[in-house]
Amino acid sequence: xxxxxxxxxxxxxxxxxxxxxxxxxxxxxxxxxxxxxxxxxxxxxxxxxxxxxxxxxxxxxxxxxxxxxxxxxxxxxxxxxxxxxxxxxxxxxxxxxxxxxxxxxxxxxxxxxxxxxxxxxxxxxxxxxxxxxxxxxxxxxxxxxxxxxxxxxxxxxxxxxxxxxxxxxxxxxxxxxxxxxxxxxxxxxxxxxxxxxxxxxxxxxxxxxxxxxxxxxxxxxxxxxxxxxxxxxxxxxxxxxxxxxxxxxxxxxxxxxxxxxxxxxxxxxxxxxxxxxxxxxxxxxxxxxxxxxxxxxxxxxxxxxxxxxxxxxxxxxxxxxxxxxxxxxxxxxxxxxxxx
Ligand SMILES: [Zn+2]
Numbered sequence: 001x002x003x004x005x006x007x008x009x010x011x012x013x014x015x016x017x018x019x020x021x022x023x024x025x026x027x028x029x030x031x032x033x034x035x036x037x038x039x040x041x042x043x044x045x046x047x048x049x050x051x052x053x054x055x056x057x058x059x060x061x062x063x064x065x066x067x068x069x070x071x072x073x074x075x076x077x078x079x080x081x082x083x084x085x086x087x088x089x090x091x092x093x094x095x096x097x098x099x100x101x102x103x104x105x106x107x108x109x110x111x112x113x114x115x116x117x118x119x120x121x122x123x124x125x126x127x128x129x130x131x132x133x134x135x136x137x138x139x140x141x142x143x144x145x146x147x148x149x150x151x152x153x154x155x156x157x158x159x160x161x162x163x164x165x166x167x168x169x170x171x172x173x174x175x176x177x178x179x180x181x182x183x184x185x186x187x188x189x190x191x192x193x194x195x196x197x198x199x200x201x202x203x204x205x206x207x208x209x210x211x212x213x214x215x216x217x218x219x220x221x222x223x224x225x226x227x228x229x230x231x232x233x234x235x236x237x238x239x240x241x242x243x244x245x246x247x248x249x250x251x252x253x254x255x256x257x258x259x260x261x262x263x264x265x266x267x268x269x270x271x272x273x274x275x276x277x278x279x280x281x282x283x284x285x286x287x288x289x290x291x292x293x294x295x296x297x298x299x300x301x302x303x304x305x306x307x308x309x310x311x312x313x314x315x316x317x318x319x320x321x322x323x324x325x326x327x328x329x330x331x332x333x334x335x336x337x338x339x340x
Pocket of ligand 1: 311
């Protein structure tokens with residue numbers, strides 16, 4: 001049985017000044033500053049993680065939801081992987097709106113400075129209806145491979161990198177919300193970027209990134225006007241999207257991702273609404289935020305399905321294309337290299 005180690009405070013303490021908190025030191029050799037150009041993620045490794053998560057779901061009633069055996073086994077898997085990499089995982093428990101206790105997990109890769117941090121997050125819980133392999137073991141697998149690759153590097157990244165494995169995204173985006181709520185203004189200031197990775201294994205994906213300039217809302221308005229739709233019918237929706245908080249640093253991240261995907265000849269969809277529907281939501285307007293999501297939307301009867309088998313029992317490894325994982329992984333590495 002897995003008994004989570006409970007840390008009630010001091011998470012991320014090494015890069016934030018926290019009175020009374022003990023700094024956590026990782027035994028990473030300080031090496032000269034060199035661009036970590038050789039970090040290369042590997043989709044085959046990510047697929048192995050997905051196989052492990054699929055087995056965890058299979059062995060635990062078909063899902064990996066917050067507070068379930070499958071959820072705890074998923075947490076244990078992440079912690080064991082950190083151990084294998086020679087890193088320490090920290091857990092921070094919280095309670096969601098259903099009074100279920102979840103566990104956020106953090107793994108830190110020390111950078112040349114511990115005063116600035118790039119936070120990369122993916123939720124590891126699934127819905128109760130399925131194993132959640134694309135949504136979002138795919139994002140977790142990307143983070144795990146990144147963790148191993150960064151640890152294997154001989155050079156330190158510029159900023160300290162914190163990998164955040166959120167729990168209870170599927171129930172109220174509770175894990176990331178709890179974490180952000182507890183950050184001080186100084187800690188928020190130290191976060192150079194929050195990069196959210198959610199559903200990145202989708203086959204034939206429409207790659208969606210955060211639309212910081214909200215130009216997609218203007219485009220949508222123009223299209224709806226041209227179609228003759230009454231303004232009163234679409235205005236509340238567009239106003240809602242326009243009121244999504246932004247940070248001055250969002251646009252630089254969006255531009256980096258745009259440049260990366262342009263180089264890969266991938267057409268992007270820029271989207272505002274997805275930002276409020278994942279672990280980006282609590283960070284909006286507080287720190288520079290960006291996100292990578294891969295959808296493949298189609299109407300399923302009256303219902304819009306974001307990707308095949310979305311939130312269903314069939315969200316298995318069958319739904320995942322390693323090429324999508326590789327593309328998302330390369331995009332995250334590109335961001336890490338370019339964030340100043
Ligand atoms: Zn989901």
